[in-house]
Amino acid sequence: MTSETAYLLLPEIILILAGTLIYLGGAFAPGKSAWAALAALVILAAGGALAQQGTTETVQKALVTGTISGPLTIDWFSAAIRYGVLAVGLVFALVGSRWVGEGDQSEFQGSLLMILAGLMLVALSNDLVLVFVGLELISIPTYVMLYLGKGTNLLESGTKYFFLSLLSSALMLYGFSFLYGVAGSTSLIDIRETFANPDADAARLMSFARLALILIFAGLAFRLTAVPFHFYAPDVYQGTSNANAGILAVIPKIAALAAIVRIIYAGMPGLEQIGWQLTLAVALVTMTLGNLLALWQTNVRRMMAYSSIAHAGYMLIGLSVGFAAAGGAVVAEGLDGVGATLFYLLVYAAATAGVFAALTYLSGERRIVSTLDDLAGLSSSHPKTSAALALFMFSLAGLPPLAGFWGKFTLFTGALSVDARNPESGNLWPWFVALALVGVINAAISGAYYLRLIGVMYFRSGDAAPEGQGGAGAALATALCALAVIGIGAYPGPLVEAGKKASRAARDVSPEMLAGDRVPANQTAVVKPLPGLQKAEF
C-alpha cells in the first residue's frame, strides 16, 4: 500500500466515507429524504474524481498499456467498469429517493454507496484477497438492504439470500485456495504468469487448477444467477421491494462478470477449453430455463427474476466465445466475445434498472406494484411510464433499433464468427452455431412474456390505477434509462468498441504491467521464516 495506490482508490474512498457518514447522519436525522440527493452528489463526485485521475499522466499511460499499483490493476477494463458502475449507482440512488417502508432512507443510500465501492474494487483488483473483500463489500450491505423498503415478504427474501450467498462465497473461497495452491501467489498477474509458463510444480497441479476454475465459477454463477445456482432469485425478487430487486438484478451480475473476466478469463490461460465448454453448457441451460419458466409468471418481479436468469445465459454466450477465441479458435476479425458480453451487460442494466425504476415510481404507500394485474390499463392512467416500460420490454426482447437488439446482435455475431473453415476451430463451429441458434430461439420465446406485460398495459383496462407516488427521483431514473436504451440503440458503435477495448485490456499482459509497482511474487507468496523472531522476544 502506497500513497499512489491510495490516490488511485480515491473514488472508492469517497464512496465509502460518504456511505459511512450517511449511515451515521441517518442515525441522527432518520426522516430526512435529502440523503438520496447527497448520495447522488457523492456518486457524481466519485465520477469527477475518476475523471480527474484520467487526466493524470500515470493513468493515461495505464489506460493504454495497463499498469499494476499494489493490489490494483489500472487499465481500460477497470476504468470502463468503474464508470459503468457509477452510472448504474446514480440510477438506483434516484430510485430510492422517496422512502416507503421498513428502515430509513439513509441506510439504503449508505448501503448502496458501499456496494458500489465493492463493485469497483472487484473490477480493480489484482489480488484474490481484494477480489474477495470487494465481493463481500457488495454482499454484506446487500443483506442489510434486503430488509429495507416495502416488499411483500422482506424477511423471507433477505434470509434466503443471506444463507445462499454465504454458501456461494464459501465455494468461491475454496476455489481461491486451490488456485493459490497451484500458483503460489494471490496476485492475479503472477497467477497468470504461472499459468502461461507453468513450472514443474504448477504443471503437476493442473488438475487442481481445473477444480479451482469450476469452484470459482460456481461461486460466481450464484451472483450471475446462472443455472443451477439461480433458484433463489425468483423468491428473493418477489419478496423484496422493487428497488432492491432492481439492485439484485443488476449489481451482482456486474460483479460476477468482472470477477470471471479478471480471474478465469484473464488469470488462467491454458484452461480455455474447459472454460468455453463450461460456459457454453451453462449458457444453453440457463437461457432456456429462464425463458421457459418466465412464461408462466404473474408476478412482475418474479418474471423479471426469470428474465434476469435468461439474460445471464445470453451473457455467457459471449464469455464462451471469448474463451474459445483465447484458446486458439479463429474468429472473424473485429469481434470479441467478452467485449460483446460487457456491452450486453450495460444494455441489460439500462433496461432492467429502468423496469424497476418504473415499478418503484408506480408504487405508493398503500400498494407496491407486484402483479401483472396491477399494471392493467396503465397506458391510460400513466401513459409516459407505460411507454417507458414498453420500451424496456422491447429492448429486453431484443427488437431493433433499441439497445437490446445490438446487445444480442453482438453476442450472436460473436458466436457465429467462429471460423468453420479453419482447422483450429472447425470442430468447435457446430457448437457455437447451435449456441447462437438456441440463443435466437430463446430471444423469440422471451418475446412472449415481455409482450404479455405490454399487452396488459395497453390492451386491458384495470379497475384501480397504481398510485404513482414513487417520487420525482424514480421518474427521473426511468427517463434516464429510457434515454439510454434509445441512445445506445441509435448509436451503439462507441460502446461496442469500448467493450472490445476493455476485454482486450483485461486479457493482454503488457511489459509495463509486469514491470509495474508490484510486490515480487516470492515476498507475498512465501512466508519467510524470520530468523530473529523467537519466543525470547516476547
Added chain:
Amino acid sequence: MESTYLTLLSTVVFLPALGALVLAFFPREKTEAMKYFALGVTALVFLLTLIMALPSAGDWQFDAAVTDMQKVFSVGWIPSFNINYFMGLDGISFPLVLLTTFVTMLSMAASWPIEKHVKAYCILFLILETGVLGVFLALDFFLFYVFWEVMLLPMYFLIGVWGGPRREYAAIKFFLYTLLGGVFMLIAILMLYFSSDLKMLSKDQLVAAHVISPELSEGEQAARFAEIQAHTTPRRTFNILALQQLGQHTDAFNGDVLGKPLQWWAFLLLLIGFVIKVPSVPLHTWLPDAHVEAPTPISMILAGILLKLGGYGIIRICYPICPQAGYELAYFVCALGVVSMVYGAFAALAQKDFKRLVAYSSVSHMGYVVLGIGVWSAVAGNEFNADAWKMGMNGAMFQMVAHGIASPGMFFMVGVIYERVHHRNLDQFGGLFAKMPLYSGLAIGIFFAGLGLPGLCGFIGEVFVTLSVWSFNHTLAIITASVVVLTAAYILWTLQRVYLGPEYKGPHGDHLHPMTTRELAIALPLFVLAIAMGVYPQMVFHYMTPSVNQTVDDLAGWAQRNAANLPQMAAFDPTAPAPVAPALVQAEIQ
C-alpha cells in the same frame, strides 16, 4: 445520380415516418384532421410511386426495360459491420411497392370508423408503411432485417389495441410467429455474412453488385477492385446482390455443416422465416386469429401487403443466394405450396365466421405463390429450357399482385357489412342483394376475382402456376387444378349464403343502409383494378417480366454450369419436348 436516387427512395420510404412525426404534434381532439392528414401522406406517397411508373418522369422514371436493379444508391451506415444504407428497385420489387402505397392509401381511407386513440392509430399506421416499403427497397441484408422487425411493432399494437375481443391473444400470436421467423432469418443472415468474401468476386461481378459503384470511371473501378483484393482477411458483406453473385458463381456457401452445405441450412432458416409470413401450412395458424381480431383496414394491409413480404423474400433472397439448396429442397417447397392450397381451401369450406373464411382463402391463394416459386427450382433438371420456370415465377409474382388487390377488397367488403350488423356469422346472413344492391354487386365481383374467374385478376396467376407445374409433375398439377374447384365451392357457397336468399333475418337488419361515398371510393378502385388486371394483365407483366426472367435466366445459367454435380430430378426427362405454353401466355411472358 446516386444522390438523386438517395433522395427519391428515402423520400418514398421515410415520408410516412415523417408524417407520423408531424402527427405527434397535432392536438388530441382534432381526430378528423389527423385522419385527413394521414390519408394525405399516404396519397402523396402513392402519387410519388405512381409518377415513377409513368414513362415521362425523367430521372424518376422506373424503366421497365431494364432487367437489373435501378435507382440504386449506397452510403455507409455502420462501417464496423460493413452495413450500408443500400436500396434499389427492380421489376420484382416495383410492382409490390406500387401495390403497397396503393393499398395503404385505401386502408387509411377505410380507417374512418376508428374512434379510439386516433392519434396513436395514425402514427402507427404510417410507421407500418415505412417499414413495409423499407423491406421492399432494401438491398442490404441487415437493413432488410431492421425494416422487417420495425414493421412488427406497429402491427402488434394495431391488432392489440384496436382489435376485437381476443385481440391480446391474436396480437401476441402474430408477434411471436413473426419474431421467431425474424430470428431464424437473423441467424441465416449472419451465417451467410461470415461465409462471404468479396475477394472471391471478379471486378465485373462487384460492379454488378454495386459494391463498386458503376458510376465510377474505369480507372477508379480498377483502383477500388485492387483495394478490395489487397486485403489479406476476408471482406464480409451484407450486400444482397453480392451475396447472390457469391451464391451463384462461387462455392462460398458450400462449406460442410453437419453433412449438408451451409447454404442448405441458410435456405431452410430463411424459408421458415418467409413462409411464416406467407403463411404456409403448418406455420399459418397466426393468420386466421390475427385477421379475425384486427380492424378492417389492418386486415386489408395484412392480407394485401404483409403476406407478400414472404413471397418477395423467397424470390429475392432464398433462391438467388442459395440456388443449390433450392434445387435440393424443390419438392419440399412445392409440397408446402400444395398443402397450403388444399388445406386452406378445405379449412375455408368449414368456416362459420365470414372473416375467418376470407383469411383461410388467403392461405390457399398464397399457396399458389409458394408453388409457383418452388416450380422454379423443381424443373431445374430441364436446364436448357427455362420457359416453364419463367411461367411459374411470373405466375407467382402476378398472383401476389392480384391477391394484393382481391384480398383487401374481400376484407373491406366483410368490414362494410360487419359495421352495419356487428356480426360475421355466415349462417345469419342472406338476402343482402335486396337491401344493398350496389354493395352486393361490387362484393360479388371482387369475390369472383378471388375465385379466379377468367377475365378477372385471380385467373392469370393461377393458370400460369398450374401450367408450369404440369411440366414438372403431373400429379401436383392435377391437385393444383382441383383446388380451383374447391375455391369455387367455398366462394360460391359463401356468396349464396350472404348475398342471395330471400331476406336478411339476422340481427340489426334495419341498419343495412346503402354504401356511403367513402366506402364506394375504396371498393370501386379495387373492383376496377381486379377487372383491368384480368383483362389486360400486360399492365403488370410489363413492369415485372424483364426482371423476373433475368433472375430465372441467372439461375438457369447456374444450373447449366453445375449440371454435372446436381442430382437429376425424378420427373426430368431430357427427351421430352419443352412445355409449350399457350400463345397468349407466351406473348405475355416475353
Added chain:
Amino acid sequence: MESAVLPVFLFVVAATGLAVGLLVLSALVGPSKNGKVKEMPYESGMDPIHDTHRRFDVRFYLVAIAFLVFDVELLFLYPWAVASRNPLGIDRAVSEGLVESRGLVFAEVLVFLALLAASFVYAWRKGVFRWR
C-alpha cells in the same frame, strides 16, 4: 492418477471411512436397550420442571452480538501493537519495501479505529444499548 492427487484421495477415503465405519460399528456392536427410563430427558431420574423449549429474550442476543463485534474487532489491534515496537515488525517491513512508511500504517490503524467509533455511535443512536 497424478501422484499429487493420491494423498488427498486417500485422505478423503480414510476420513469418510472412519466416520461411516464408526457409526456402523456402534450400531452393530453397541448394546441397545430401550425402555421408559431411557426415553426421559435426564437419565439421572430427575423430572424436568417445565417445557425445555423456552425462548430467550431477543435482547440477550443483541447484547451478545454487540459484545462480539466490538471485542473481536479490538483483537485486530494486538498484532499492530506488537509489531510496532518490534524490530522485526513494521520497521523491517518498511526497510524491505513492503510498506511505504510507518506513518501510513498508523494512519490505517486510525482509520480502523474511526470506523469502529462510527459503528459504535451508529449502534448507540439506533438504541442497541438500551434495554427496552
